Amino acid sequence: AQTVTQSQPEMSVQEAETVTLSCTYDTSESDYYLFWYKQPPSRQMILVIRQEAYKQQNATENRFSVNFQKAAKSFSLKISDSQLGDAAMYFCAYSRGQKLVFGQGTRLTINP
């Protein structure tokens, strides 16, 4: 079975600085998707960024980018120029087919 591991329960960063959240996963498949979801205090899950495993190029969405290392099964999220609104729980997720498997989450705190 696929598993997703986030080894950082909590992270904090100064406003305007850069922070990297770690994620590793385990799968025997070669074609799959990886996601980072954000869950703010409202509890609404919000898609931050998506990576398709067959693409070598790392995905980027404005201040958010990933470092996808397929051989190492690593998928980290970098948030640049951190803003107070980035404070939330961040979940890494794996998908092959329609089901999502989530990591344990990392609580990100932004210090003003």
Place this chain on the structure above:
Amino acid sequence: GAVVSQHPSWVICKSGTSVKIECRSLDFQATTMFWYRQFPKQSLMLMATSNEGSKATYEQGVEKDKFLINHASLTLSTLTVTSAHPEDSSFYICSYPSDRGKNEQFFGPGTRLTVL
């Protein structure tokens, strides 16, 4: 992205009663839908996959008779927690898979269930 609603957003019930949670997609139709449970400070755990017109598929360890799922139409799925107990208190979230492919899911805002 698609809009998904859940009702109610928050419910308190007495132990032994049943509670129904509705999940609606407001701007698209889907034959499949997912129900997740999230305990405090924990991750989302998939409970079941709801299929329109057929029986739901439950994940290992989830009691089918306790968590009744009905996918009544392409825009509505319901989760009924039967004979609720305090340990069923949790945050329940539904999601619909995107019709754009890429395995994306659109999540509802969640329902907080508290069983006294």
